[in-house]
Amino acid sequence: xxxxxxxxxxxxxxxxxxxxxxxxxxxxxxxxxxxxxxxxxxxxxxxxxxxxxxxxxxxxxxxxxxxxxxxxxxxxxxxxxxxxxxxxxxxxxxxxxxxxxxxxxxxxxxxxxxxxxxxxxxxxxxxxxxxxxxxxxxxxxxxxxxxxxxxxxxxxxxxxxxxxxxxxxxxxxxxxxxxxxxxxxx
Amino acid sequence: xxxxxxxxxxxxxxxxxxxxxxxxxxxxxxxxxxxxxxxxxxxxxxxxxxxxxxxxxxxxxxxxxxxxxxxxxxxxxxxxxxxxxxxxxxxxxxxxxxxxxxxxxxxxxxxxxxxxxxxxxxxxxxxxxxxxxxxxxxxxxxxxxxxxxxxxxxxxxxxxxxxxxxxxxxxxxxxxxxxxxxxxxxxxxxxxxxxxxxxxxxxxx
Ligand SMILES: [Zn+2]
Numbered sequence: 001x002x003x004x005x006x007x008x009x010x011x012x013x014x015x016x017x018x019x020x021x022x023x024x025x026x027x028x029x030x031x032x033x034x035x036x037x038x039x040x041x042x043x044x045x046x047x048x049x050x051x052x053x054x055x056x057x058x059x060x061x062x063x064x065x066x067x068x069x070x071x072x073x074x075x076x077x078x079x080x081x082x083x084x085x086x087x088x089x090x091x092x093x094x095x096x097x098x099x100x101x102x103x104x105x106x107x108x109x110x111x112x113x114x115x116x117x118x119x120x121x122x123x124x125x126x127x128x129x130x131x132x133x134x135x136x137x138x139x140x141x142x143x144x145x146x147x148x149x150x151x152x153x154x155x156x157x158x159x160x161x162x163x164x165x166x167x168x169x170x171x172x173x174x175x176x177x178x179x180x181x182x183x184x185x186x
Numbered sequence: 187x188x189x190x191x192x193x194x195x196x197x198x199x200x201x202x203x204x205x206x207x208x209x210x211x212x213x214x215x216x217x218x219x220x221x222x223x224x225x226x227x228x229x230x231x232x233x234x235x236x237x238x239x240x241x242x243x244x245x246x247x248x249x250x251x252x253x254x255x256x257x258x259x260x261x262x263x264x265x266x267x268x269x270x271x272x273x274x275x276x277x278x279x280x281x282x283x284x285x286x287x288x289x290x291x292x293x294x295x296x297x298x299x300x301x302x303x304x305x306x307x308x309x310x311x312x313x314x315x316x317x318x319x320x321x322x323x324x325x326x327x328x329x330x331x332x333x334x335x336x337x338x339x340x341x342x343x344x345x346x347x348x349x350x351x352x353x354x355x356x357x358x359x360x361x362x363x364x365x366x367x368x369x370x371x372x373x374x375x376x377x378x379x380x381x382x383x384x385x386x387x388x389x390x391x
Contacts, residue, residue, distance in 0.1 A: 027258070029251065036247050045240045058242050062349075065250045070257070126233055145231040151200075170192040173227060177192075182226050184219065 012082045014038045021081070024072045035072070036065050039082065043089045046147065049130065050093040050139045052100065060096055064089040090143060094157055097135050129179040133172055140165055141172040189213075190220045195227055249349050256345060294365045301368035308375035312382065333378045340371045 014020050014034060023031025040061060047060035067088050075084050130138060139158070143149045144165070149157075151165040158165070177183055194210045214220050344367050351360040 032254075033247055033251075036250065040246070041239050041241050044242050048240045049237075054243065057240075058244075058246060061242060062246050062250050062253070065247075066253050066257075069250065069254045127237065130234070130237075141234070146235050146237075166193065166196065170196055173196065173230065174192050176230060177226070180230070182230070184222065 012038055012042050014081065017081065021072070021075075024069075032069050032072075035068060035085075039085050040065075042082070043085065046086065046089050046142070047093045049142045049146070050135070051096055052135060056096055056100070060089065060092045063092045067092070086147065090147070090149075091157055094139060097139060100135070124179045126180065129176050132179060133175060137168050137172040137175070140168040141176075144169055189217065190223070195220070195224050198224060199227070244353075249353060253345060253349060256348070294361045298361070298365050298368050301365070301372050304372050305368070305375055308372070308379055311379055312375070330378060330381050333374050333381065337371060337374050337378070340367050340374070343367055344371070
């Protein structure tokens with residue numbers, strides 16, 4: 001699967017990229033480490049936003065770079081390097097999410113959630129609200145709104161339909177709006 | 187007309203025109219509430235993008251590197267084995283040196299080292315025999331495949347345990363776990379040697 005849509009500018013550049021890539025393809029440890037250092041934070045950020053725990057995110061970071069080291073020879077320079085690394089990271093994070101699906105407890109139902117008035121009083125901050133979403137909704141909102149993937153790409157990565165991705169995104173925004181106290185009474 | 191749903195608002199942010207977009211845009215023209223909603227939607231997405239970048243709490247490169255080295259070593263071991271057939275003596279030795287004969291109270295790391303060595307003996311026995319180049323019957327193939335799958339599974343678990351040990355996570359439990367995994371691995375390799383090599387020599391190959 002190729003994921004073509006990337007941010008307009010590659011935000012994470014590797015200094016002396018051609019030489020680093022050539023070294024990495026030969027299995028040169030210093031070059032591989034340079035790649036790791038260039039991308040460890042963005043990969044970890046993506047993983048941490050999608051996964052429930054820091055431990056899961058660390059595992060995703062390791063799995064991602066293990067895969068990068070193993071298949072850097074297959075990266076042919078089409079699309080940005082970050083786009084390529086990110087697609088590996090996203091698929092590892094989603095794989096973990098699938099593995100943990102049994103414990104993907106949905107965010108609190110309306111029945112058990114605090115009433116709206118209390119909610120508004122709570123006014124969670126954005127990170128707390130994001131964490132409170134179900135894993136699937138959080139993954140979709142992050143991949144779509146932050147990483148810039150299309151619904152088609154998200155659907156392909158998650159093995160779901162485009163309309164599933166769209167409805168998860170809408171659901172996420174409805175929840176976030178409420179939890180952030182942004183609901184306007186009609 | 188009622189206000190736009192979240193789906194309809196989100197559809198307006200997508201590139202291209204989707205069914206319903208025209209009507210939605212018309213509604214927006216005359217509805218300040220929905221314009222406000224769309225604006226807040228934009229802002230929410232922008233705030234998500236502006237969340238700070240995160241970093242892991244410890245350096246994970248050594249662990250990645252270790253795992254990569256283990257993998258490439260295994261790969262080399264698997265494919266650059268000594269060519270030629272297995273000497274009957276080394277099979278006999280391998281089979282005789284059964285894993286039942288493990289010392290009673292040896293400490294775990296010594297036993298792990300022994301099991302590791304034993305694994306290598308059995309693996310090179312298999313490699314020299316080179317089952318991949320032989321015609322084997324369906325049943326043998328199935329049994330062999332099942333054993334190999336389980337060994338691959340064990341290898342992943344061993345790798346994970348080893349990583350945690352390197353990272354100093356519950357070192358003692360990891361050692362006990364590794365010992366148990368190595369024992370099972372030796373047992374499976376014995377079975378695999380038995381399936382291929384012993385059977386072959388019994389039929390006078
Ligand atoms: Zn309206």
